[in-house]
Amino acid sequence: MKIYIRGIGNISPQRTFDNDEFLDEVVNHEGNRLNLVAPPYKEILNPRLMRRMSKIIKMGVAAAKICLDESEIEMPDAIIIGTAMGCVKDTETFLKAYGPEESSLITPTAFIRSTHNTVGGQIALLLKCNQYNFTYVHRGFSFESAVLDGILKLKEGEGNHILVGGVDEMTDNSYLIKGHLGKLKPELQNSLDLFNTKSPGISAGEGSIFFLLSNQENEKNYAELSGLFMVYKPKSQTEIQMALQHVLKPKDLELKDIDAIIIGKNGDQDQDALYDEFLQEIQIDVPVLGYKHLCGEYETSSAFALWLAAKVIKEQNIPKSTIIKNIDKNSGMKHVLIYNHYRSVNHSFYLVSTCS
């Protein structure tokens, strides 16, 4: 069975919410924090309901809506979310509300919204969708688990259209804490310069990116999602290479069949060394694309890479702003490989191919 990406809704620190654009103009963010470029929410969401939504619910529901609209699917057969940190802002609000005093007079609103499955529940509520509803919350495997579940659903014959999303928000406090813990790159002035630095630390990002996975051929389809594999704490480069074979072999593909590679470099020199090792090992002369200078590092950022791969395949065009290693390639691209790891712990591969 082939699994296709029918539609996408991408709200990120770039102007990606408009599916007619493809990084035509790139947004630079000052310093090491990349905030969302918000879509015109009022045009997407019911303004009456929107007023009651916190940021992560808004970005989650809106990206899901953009995705479903583009896919021309009103009712998905499952809603599956990956969110490593869940509703951080509401969690903070509630922590502050009960505080050390533990007052009994506080309202439950923030508590209700703080549960990790809030975005998935809200989408179901707005669509009146009684189907399968899941939320994965595992660090750099959150979005991967959601996608894998979507693939299982289609293979089980439990539906034809599965809505899958990766959603994580950055709050002022979570950003400050990352800084206190020494995880950020202090000297970064412009987010787009990320790959020109040689030091530890990352730039922090956020995003809400949804995909409609379908088992049906359709002229709207972006691409085929032809492979996904996760590796937890690989002990060596050999283990990483074995994982790569897990996405290539089932499709009878070899390294030479890959036309472009998207890697998850995040600017941290130690973490990025793994990507260099990986590229050295596979030794293929294809364009190498980066994306975390555009969306920042966060647990579900591989959703941005999946968006990028699907767009590259559909448009047969590699945006200049994503190129780390340039090889002229603007046509005939059949297979794009994504390799991402989160903090060297959660490694994942995706393979995205042309539909035919």
Next chain:
Amino acid sequence: MSQDIWVTGMGTISSIGLNVEESYASLLKGETGIAPMRYLETRFKEEYPVGEVKLSNDELKHIIQPTTPIISRTILLGAIAAKEAVKSAGIHDPNEFRTGFISATSVGGMDISENVYQEYLTNGTIDDLPYMGIHDCGSSTEIIADLLGINDFVSTISTACSSSANSIMFGARLIKQGILERVIVGGTDALTRFTLNGFNSLKIVDKEQCQPFDANRRGLNLGEGAGFIVLESDALVQKTGKKPLCKLGGYGNTNDAFHQTASSPTGDGAANAMRKAMKIANVNPQDISYINVHGTGTPNNDLSEGNALMQIFGDQVPVCSSTKAFTGHTLGAAGGIEAVFSVLALQNQAVFPNMYLDTPISEHNFIPNQEFRHHEINHVLSNSLGFGGNCSALLFSKN
């Protein structure tokens, strides 16, 4: 080859026992774990009784001997139950077959991070911030997986009070699709001030022992604990010749899509989850011998869930009971703990009492089972329902 999914091991810890044996003894004797709070530091210490595991963090650490000092109660409880499950399944080398660990939690490391975070938010104190590294849900799964030596596959689910039923379901599906050969599935949640204050603000915490399915029920008691079971493929059970405890025949997951926190009055979400589970297991409603209901003790849940039962079973509602009066509502761990209880029901051909039920709910045409008794059990349904409209049902069957 058969697609059957076998349960080959289990482990649990909660206020009624530190392991499966102790838990079963409490279920048999009708001894509740609900008691005055001992360990959770909160203003409500005198006000609310809870289902607390009767050991301090230091005592729990003594059992599990973690390698890192930065650890939460959620991790400690989960590690103890998961280790028991692995041991009872007779797994010596987790890397011998492709093995996964899928956990579920609603609070993650909140029992530690709520203190650190509040200090930070109130006083700007940053010394303890490294503890924030175990705040997220996934960290508890990774630390337990590392303790067990499992690295083929890890994942974490958080769907409020249905979390660990969903991790069991996900594990079963991964085996059916050939992605894993065996998997340890379930969930863990510790008591926190965060959840206590949350449920207090919702005004659904009972100041006395909770009374699920009683007409005069006042709300839930919060609890804590962990429950894990080991699932193996039919091929692997054939190969190793292991004698399974029972079969996980079916599972269903739906969304009520009614309200962010409340269940629909008709209980459609719960009913559809049970129907799906029976369909996958190819079992008819009249074949269900026992239902371990979600039965939290809140006015809304029990009325709605009972209506869901009547929707499916009409005037033939099978023997059912809520075990929440024993353990309290253990939130993200409830589905895992009650999966263990469901396996115990099959193993011992016994049903557990729905304790403290004095007056049945007048809208219902059935009365939950009120005493421990032996009974022929072939198929058990276990329900887990949560915020966000998440409804799940698991169906366990005799070998």
